[in-house]
Amino acid sequence: MSVFKLRRQAGRLSYKVAFVAILVLTFTACVQKEPPADLVIINGPEPESLDPALTTGQADGRIILSLFEGLTRYKADTALPEPGLAERWDISEDGRTYIFYLRTNAVWSAGEPIAAEDVVYSWRRILDPAIACEYSSLLFYIKNGEEFAIGKIKDPSLLGLRALDAQTVQVNLNNPTPFFLDICAYPTLCIVPRHAINKSGDRWLTAYPVPSSGAYELETWRLNDKIRVRKNPRYWDAANTRSSVVDLLPCLSASTALNLYETGQADIVWDKELAPTELIDILKKRPDFHGFDYLGTYFFRFNVTRKPFDDVRVRKALAMAIDKERIVGKITRAGEKVAHSLVPPGLPDYASPPGLEYDPAEARRLLAEAGFPGGNNFPLFHYLYNNTGRNHEQIAVELQEMWRRELGIHMELRKLEWKVYFRAQNMLDYDLCRSSWIGDYNDASTFLDVFLSNNGNNRTGWKNTQYDSLLRRANAQRDVAERAKLLQAAEKLLVRDEAPIVPVYIYAGFEYYDTNKIEGVFSNMRSEHPLRTIRKK
């Protein structure tokens, strides 16, 4: 009897529990139902961070540029710099001194004015060794910038960076740097809210509301779900912000992105990894798919601090055993060009030197010379790639099979999530690792500077003093032809003689949006599309 009673009670209890559960579910469903956004964009991988100083990914940068602005900003159509937080600037005769005049109507979204001290703070923060910004090299053009970043100089007042008054910033450069205004628009150099960072420390981006200096404010950031931004009414150019609520979705799979787009749940797909390569032959013919020349190179890095990749012959052997034609013809298929050197064609006054061509016989010879004839005794090694899109995995499988067939060596694949993948690269915890580099400004040095010994984006462990000095001389050189020669010598060292990296192909850009429904997106080599000008018709 008692068991029966107990069961009956339990039954009644479970009814109550179920009832309450249903109520709770209904209400939470009500709460979570958000009004739809005016514009939905598929942005690429989940951002590593939205702190300008801490990210390097292009997808992260696009969101950052909607929240924060630099002294200059990108023009919507050409991605060339135009006045941003700085209303105007003076450049000295010798091209080494810049004086920026901030806008008087530039304010944080909370209402405080954006002062020259904020600029100095933001840029010093990038160079601060404690922050360890991987992109600090963008400010190595500033006087004493590099010395400060590597800790040689401790006193920040020695930097070529000074607030003359509340509205004026003076910048002294080492050399005349024709692309410095380009750099000023780059996400890393955006002006960040000093007061919020001082108050909340590392967690300033989770202390809502986050003060923003750009066209949008951060409304919500739900991991692996979406980032929602809302128009910042206090932005100096708010009158020209075209959409008021924008959702930026993280998405890793090209087929998911395409399905969302085709079913009308997303308006724009603009990440370079999210073109469904298997369908490119069909998609290319459609008017809403936009191809463009892209200033980016797909390559992989060797960790030269690990055996056997510390041996240049091994690196060269692996590089020469890759049939890159097959990879662009069979896997990527969007019209990419095979790359034997790092700098893509199309930059002014520069042509890359030849790199290592496909030559399996020579590759086998080099490998034998390094002590691994026929791949004998070659240790097992790993190839690291991130889980965005399927291309990386497919390319990895191709490389694996090519090396097994041509050189007789075995490689294991390791797929990692974006943030973990970046961490592994930074700590040099890998053997080989897939990478890409998108130019940050229209000059070959945006690619070549990456592999300077002290550059935070080097991530190969490769340090070469000859390379460093060639680039340093090139940056000081004012004669265009002489400068190109020095850069070419440096690039030859990088892709032919030392090969700490192996370029695979030059990206062909591919974005999809319907121009009948969306306006304000313009194709450009940098694939930069300021959010402020985009609008659904």
Place this chain on the structure above:
Amino acid sequence: MSEVRQVEHVHLSPNQRAWRRFKSNRIAAVSGALLIALVLIVMAGPILSRPTIRNYVPAALAQSPLALSDLQFGAPSGEHWLGTDVHGRDLLSRVLYGARISLLVGIVGAGVSLVIGVLWGALAGYLAGRWDSIMMRIVDILYTVPSIIFVILLISAWEAVLKDQMARAFSAEMVARARLIFLFVGLGAVSWLTMARIVRGEVLSLRTRNFIDASRALGASHARILFRHILPNVSGVIIVYLTLTVPSIVLHESFLSYLGLGIQPPQASLGSLIAEGAAQINPIRVYWWMIIPPCGFLAATLLALNFVGDGLRDAFDARLESR
């Protein structure tokens, strides 16, 4: 009729009776035959691609699952019966290869769960009393752990550490198989709980039977009683749950591989093949041959295993005898 059957039963051992009942269950018998056929097909793959044999079979049956070719996304044809994938690899051989790995993980995983589960359950049931309570509460606690998450944690936490050890102790190729071994152990280690409970229940009722008392009186050791007298009497139940564990482990493995946590490319299992096929589902063009064969194979295997398991359970269930 019933009189005749009862006369027959007198001459048959319980296992023979069970076998007879199993045969008369048509779905189970057909599934059993299908299962045997699937296993034979799967095992034939590596034999057919041997150089001595490959000259005598159609070329389509002797393709390598790893060799790249120029024929990308080829539709099913005379040369590639199930078409090819993005790398131009033959899908028939890949499905067979994937099924081999899936079944291997299923069988070895079930074996691991068998050893742990039977030993744990038999010991708990035989010791009874306080030890039984303690051991069964441990099982209860483990039941609350979400098993798939547990396996994911196990694999990611130990893989890096143990791989280095293995690379030092064994050859490089051995490390490539490390993940398989992890899957075996990991999936087996979370699938023994039900087995332990069932065996423990059976043993608990058997240990008070007269024949056990008799052998104890004759001075048999505990180990002898457990292994010679008790376990043979629970073998029927064990076989039934073993056949039901295999499909659940196959499914777990496919799930892990679908998520990219199980088998690593270029190896394949049914789950990773399905994931590759699913990536091709879109409103514009579907390569159906990449998704239907692995899904069909997985569904057929799982259904057959479940039907066989059900049939065996009915066959061994003594209470159904009077029907």
